Structures are given as C-alpha cells and as structure tokens.
Amino acid sequence: MASKSNARISPERQRKPTAGQAVEGNFHKTLPVETTKTSTLEIVSPKKLPKASQQVASKQVSTATVENGKLLNPHKSKLVDSLTDKVDSSLSLDDAKEVLTSFGTEVNQIGNLSGADTEQEKKKLEHGVSPASAKVNNETSSVVKTGGNAKLNERPNFVESGKNSMCRGSTSSDFSDESTCSSFSSGINKPHKANDLRWEAIQAIRAKDGWLGLNHFRLLRRLGCGDIGSVYLSELSGTKCYFAMKVMDKASLASRKKLLRAQTEREILQCLDHPFLPTLYSHFETDKFSCLVMEFCPGGDLHTLRQRQAGKHFSEQAVKFYVAEILLALEYLHMLGIVYRDLKPENVLVREDGHIMLSDFDLSLRCAVSPTLVKSTTLESEVLRKNPVYCVQPACIEPSCIQPSCVAPTTCFSPRIFSSKSKKDRKPKNEMGNQVTPLPELIAEPTNARSMSFVGTHEYLAPEIIKGEGHGSAVDWWTFGIFLYELLFGKTPFKGSGNRATLFNVVGQPLRFPEAPVVSFSARDLIRGLLVKEPQHRLAYKRGATEIKQHPFFEGVNWALIRCASPPEIPKPVDIEQLCAPATSAGSKGAVDTSAANDNNYLEFDFF
Numbered sequence: 001m002a003s004k005s006n007a008r009i010s011p012e013r014q015r016k017p018t019a020g021q022a023v024e025g026n027f028h029k030t031l032p033v034e035t036t037k038t039s040t041l042e043i044v045s046p047k048k049l050p051k052a053s054q055q056v057a058s059k060q061v062s063t064a065t066v067e068n069g070k071l072l073n074p075h076k077s078k079l080v081d082s083l084t085d086k087v088d089s090s091l092s093l094d095d096a097k098e099v100l101t102s103f104g105t106e107v108n109q110i111g112n113l114s115g116a117d118t119e120q121e122k123k124k125l126e127h128g129v130s131p132a133s134a135k136v137n138n139e140t141s142s143v144v145k146t147g148g149n150a151k152l153n154e155r156p157n158f159v160e161s162g163k164n165s166m167c168r169g170s171t172s173s174d175f176s177d178e179s180t181c182s183s184f185s186s187g188i189n190k191p192h193k194a195n196d197l198r199w200e201a202i203q204a205i206r207a208k209d210g211w212l213g214l215n216h217f218r219l220l221r222r223l224g225c226g227d228i229g230s231v232y233l234s235e236l237s238g239t240k241c242y243f244a245m246k247v248m249d250k251a252s253l254a255s256r257k258k259l260l261r262a263q264t265e266r267e268i269l270q271c272l273d274h275p276f277l278p279t280l281y282s283h284f285e286t287d288k289f290s291c292l293v294m295e296f297c298p299g300g301d302l303h304t305l306r307q308r309q310a311g312k313h314f315s316e317q318a319v320k321f322y323v324a325e326i327l328l329a330l331e332y333l334h335m336l337g338i339v340y341r342d343l344k345p346e347n348v349l350v351r352e353d354g355h356i357m358l359s360d361f362d363l364s365l366r367c368a369v370s371p372t373l374v375k376s377t378t379l380e381s382e383v384l385r386k387n388p389v390y391c392v393q394p395a396c397i398e399p400s401c402i403q404p405s406c407v408a409p410t411t412c413f414s415p416r417i418f419s420s421k422s423k424k425d426r427k428p429k430n431e432m433g434n435q436v437t438p439l440p441e442l443i444a445e446p447t448n449a450r451s452m453s454f455v456g457t458h459e460y461l462a463p464e465i466i467k468g469e470g471h472g473s474a475v476d477w478w479t480f481g482i483f484l485y486e487l488l489f490g491k492t493p494f495k496g497s498g499n500r501a502t503l504f505n506v507v508g509q510p511l512r513f514p515e516a517p518v519v520s521f522s523a524r525d526l527i528r529g530l531l532v533k534e535p536q537h538r539l540a541y542k543r544g545a546t547e548i549k550q551h552p553f554f555e556g557v558n559w560a561l562i563r564c565a566s567p568p569e570i571p572k573p574v575d576i577e578q579l580c581a582p583a584t585s586a587g588s589k590g591a592v593d594t595s596a597a598n599d600n601n602y603l604e605f606d607f608f
C-alpha cells in the first residue's frame with residue numbers, strides 16, 4: 001500500500017481515508033473489499049466492526065452510542081434506520097452514559113419517544129418531514145427495479161432516479177423523464193451548470209442511446225470509501241469527461257439498515273445547484289448497485305491540505321477564503337431546509353480550480369423552512385439612491401458583469417471598492433451592513449428544526465447534541481466555529497485525551513485560544529460568538545448566515561463574487577492517465593489516494 005507523509009492524526013478523531021490521504025494505522029481502515037467472481041470492480045462489503053463494537057452493537061441499546069466517531073442515540077438506532085447508524089468502537093456506551101448523566105441528562109430518556117408515538121412520528125422528528133412526505137420517500141425507493149440478472153452487453157437493469165420528494169425551485173440532475181422535477185435537458189434545471197461540458201456529454205449519450213447507465217462509464221480507480229459506499233474516479237467512456245461515482249451495494253445497505261441514509265444523501269444531492277456544493281449528474285440503479293455520478297474534485301480534502309501547511313494551519317487570509325465559501329454553502333443548505341450536521345475539514349473537498357465543495361450529506365437533517373424577508377429592498381433602493389453603488393447584485397449575475405471582476409480576482413477579499421463615495425461620506429456600518437451593497441436580508445434559518453439524533457464527529461459535536469437536548473440548525477454554526485478554529489490553529493478547541501474527555505470538554509470547558517499562532521482579534525471574536533454553548537445565545541441562531549457575514553472578520557468580503565476570487569492554493573493539474581496507471585510505475589499521484597491502485601489501467605464493469 002502506498003504510504004504518504006500526510007497521514008498523522010489522532011485515533012480519537014478517527015478520520016477516514018480520503019482522496020489525497022494515505023490509508024494508515026490512524027485512519028479508519030479501508031473497508032474490506034469483496035471482488036465478485038465476474039468482476040474486476042471492487043465493491044465494498046458491509047463494514048467489519050471491531051470486536052468491541054460488535055458487542056456494543058449487539059446489545060439492546062438503551063443509551064446513546066457513539067460510532068465511527070459519530071454519536072448515535074438509542075431511538076435512532078432502534079427506530080430510524082436513517083442518518084446515523086454508523087457503528088464502531090470509538091466510545092463505549094458507558095462513556096456516553098457517563099457524559100450524559102454528568103450533565104444532568106436522564107440517559108434513558110434521551111431521544112426517547114413515548115410508547116404512543118408512531119413510527120411515522122418518529123421519522124418526522126428525525127427528518128422534519130411529515131408522514132406524508134415520508135410516504136413519498138418510500139414510494140420513491142419502491143420505484144427502483146430489481147429484476148433479473150442483466151447479461152453482458154444487454155441494457156443494464158437499472159432505473160435512473162425518479163421522483164424526488166424534496167424538489168423545490170431549481171432542482172434535480174438529469175434523471176428519468178418521469179421525475180417531476182427533472183428535465184432531459186437538465187442544465188436548464190441547474191442554471192449554474194448550463195455551460196458544463198460534462199452535462200453535454202451525458203446528454204449526448206442519452207440522446208444517442210436513450211438512457212445512461214453504468215455500462216457507459218469506465219471506473220478508473222477507487223478514490224475512497226465511506227460508510228455507505230465506495231467512490232470511484234470514472235470516465236464517461238470515450239469522452240474524457242471525469243466524474244466521481246459513488247457505488248453503493250444495495251444488499252449491503254439493506255442489511256445494515258442504511259437504505260434511508262443513502263436515500264437522504266441522494267435526495268439532497270438532487271436538489272443542489274450551488275458553486276460550493278456537489279453537482280449530481282446522474283443516478284442509476286443496477287440489480288446490485290445504486291450509483292451516484294458526481295463532480296470529481298482532484299484537490300483532495302481540506303484536512304489533507306492543512307497537514308501540508310507550515311505549522312499545519314492555514315494563514316488567516318486563506319482561512320477567510322475557505323470559511324467564506326463554506327458559509328455560503330451552509331446558508332444555501334439552510335434555505336433548502338437542510339441542516340448539514342457533519343462539517344469538518346475531511347468533508348470539504350478542493351476542486352480543480354481551488355474552490356471548495358462541501359460533500360457527504362448522509363447525516364444531514366431535512367426539515368421545513370419558511371424564508372422570511374427581514375429587510376426589504378425598499379431600504380436597499382433608498383440607500384442605493386443616496387449612495388450609488390456600481391455593480392449591484394442583479395447586474396453582477398450577468399456574465400458580462402462578473403467577467404471584469406474575475407480579471408482582478410482578489411476583488412472579493414479586498415476592502416469595498418465599488419462605492420463611488422469617499423470613506424467619510426459612507427454610511428456608518430450599522431446602517432450599511434458589511435456588504436458592498438446593502439442586500440435584502442432573507443432569513444431561512446431552520447432554527448426550530450428539532451432532531452434527537454446523536455450525529456457528528458466527537459471534536460465537532462455541539463453541546464446540545466451531547467446533552468441530548470434536541471438540536472436544530474444552530475449545530476451547523478457551532479461546527480462552523482470549530483472548523484474555523486481548526487483551520488486557524490491546526491487543532492480543535494475541546495479535544496481531550498480520549499473521546500470521553502473530548503465530550504466533557506465540549507460541554508463543560510470554557511473556550512481557550514493558544515498563544516501561537518497569532519490570530520486577529522476579529523477571528524477570535526467570531527469564534528467566541530459561534531462557540532457559545534447555549535444554542536439560543538450563539539451567533540447566527542436568529543438570523544443565520546447573515547449574522548456571520550456581517551462580522552468584522554469578513555470585512556471586505558464581496559459575497560456575491562467569491563467564486564471569482566483567487567483561491568489560496570490551486571491543486572497541481574492531475575494527469576488522469578498517470579493517475580490510473582499501475583501504482584508501481586505511476587510515481588506521484590497528485591492528490592488522489594493511491595491505495596486502491598489496480599493492476600489494470602481501469603476497472604471494467606462489463607459484469608453488469
């Protein structure tokens with residue numbers, strides 16, 4: 001197995017191997033693979049649990065469990081086969097129980113629903129959806145064909161993704177025609193992807209063959225594997241268009257009660273159209289597998305990138321860039337009623353152009369949200385009239401307007417430059433906000449969402465999750481604070497000697513900053529605002545991302561044009577051919593994990 005210098009993490013954190021990371025002792029081991037007799041494609045078999053975990057998992061759980069660095073609560077693991085049923089041995093039941101009881105939580109009541117609660121009500125609690133929508137979801141999954149064995153060269157037995165219970169606004173990838181929120185010409189439904197060559201290549205195949213399936217792809221190498229599937233670098237055959245394809249074994253998902261988690265991830269991906277979130281190009285099913293075709297990020301993840309920095313932390317300017325992009329991604333998710341819940345550097349992938357992509361939605365919580373306009377455009381017009389501003393938001397949406405700004409890419413992170421007035425003529429901050437233009441404030445913060453699930457990664461868990469108090473969107477602002485801290489200081493603030501100590505620290509220890517590296521007052525102030533233990537007093541609790549955007553740490557950030565800003569680091573171009581050559585002769589593999597090197601140049605999938 002190829003070993004790289006960038007792997008060195010604490011076992012407690014239990015980071016998983018990701019693109020660009022070596023698979024070494026401190027990581028979760030790569031899931032055991034099972035090679036089918038007829039195939040050269042490696043497919044992940046159900047994760048083998050460490051012995052201790054198996055014992056834990058086999059108990060009749062009446063307390064919270066913590067697995068894979070992710071905490072689970074009892075009713076979730078018993079009743080909701082959804083977001084959180086990850087299992088490993090990172091924290092024993094006793095650990096969790098002790099932590100919880102010591103903070104005054106009746107362990108047996110955590111996440112406990114009364115006996116009268118119906119299954120549907122419990123699902124509603126978990127997902128924030130009505131029983132009716134849950135039904136739609138079930139129907140969606142039942143659409144999947146699981147007919148007889150497909151033979152070589154026959155049209156595979158698959159269906160592309162069908163109805164989507166979450167569709168709103170601009171939604172859906174290029175899925176089946178029956179989808180209520182899809183279009184054959186899917187770029188139309190995802191306006192930001194309209195000029196994407198990969199869409200066009202996919203559409204060309206569809207037009208030619210009438211369908212798109214696994215047979216159209218070459219699986220080149222495995223990029224990594226998570227709890228519900230393996231991700232492969234894939235080429236749409238003969239097009240030189242590359243994708244990351246997540247392949248999930250349906251039987252394995254079913255036996256491990258992870259079907260709903262996979263469905264959650266798929267449905268969320270179908271709804272996304274945002275520069276810092278993944279594009280789902282297609283979803284299809286074979287008899288055995290469920291496949292998601294997504295954008296490929298060749299730059300590895302932020303955790304790996306941080307290891308390569310001097311002192312293992314980013315400069316403040318770089319941090320500002322990354323967290324600003326994450327903030328916009330979280331804001332968009334909250335507007336869709338999605339609480340992300342799993343922010344950590346490992347889940348932030350770096351695109352070819354150095355911008356980021358937040359990945360991994362299987363632990364997300366979906367809930368209803370009703371956007372509220374708290375500051376109308378009337379005020380905006382009034383301010384604009386008195387204080388003319390060039391390049392107001394709507395005009396900037398036009399490529400012609402964006403283009404010149406992109407030529408000077410630092411624009412987004414320099415002090416305001418668009419205002420025509422001199423500094424002394426400007427309105428005070430509290431009147432103008434911290435924007436280039438005083439944007440209307442639209443708040444769609446799912447603050448009232450309530451989940452009792454124990455999900456997350458120890459060092460990133462919000463106190464309300466640990467205490468089992470029920471949580472909503474404010475957990476994302478807590479994790480945002482931990483994330484900011486880690487990128488700046490190279491470590492998380494509450495890490496203890498073990499997982500149990502970490503949980504105690506999160507709930508009971510005050511926030512402290514190390515003396516080095518030196519970090520600005522505004523950065524520390526922002527972290528202080530985010531890492532407030534009571535969610536109601538946490539920054540962004542009431543008005544979401546808007547509150548954070550206005551913090552002085554982001555002074556000068558032009559939120560509308562961040563995607564045009566120069567990233568702190570652009571990944572070296574990845575030579576796909578070299579990347580997929582046998583490990584022995586390939587030399588450097590750029591940011592992509594070489595551990596899955598295969599003797600073949602690519603993995604055939606003609607067995608489907």
Ligand SMILES: Nc1ncnc2c1ncn2[C@@H]1O[C@H](COP(=O)(O)OP(=O)(O)OP(=O)(O)O)[C@@H](O)[C@H]1O
Pocket residue numbers: 016017018019020223224225226227228229230231244246278294295296297298347349359360362
């Ligand atoms: N779009 C992508 N581009 C490049 N690499 C990717 C992409 N998506 C995933 N990966 C790699 O594949 C690995 C597995 O991803 P996946 O989302 O299945 O699981 P995960 O992030 O480890 O978490 P989980 O177990 O919660 O699903 C990631 O760690 C990442 O390195």
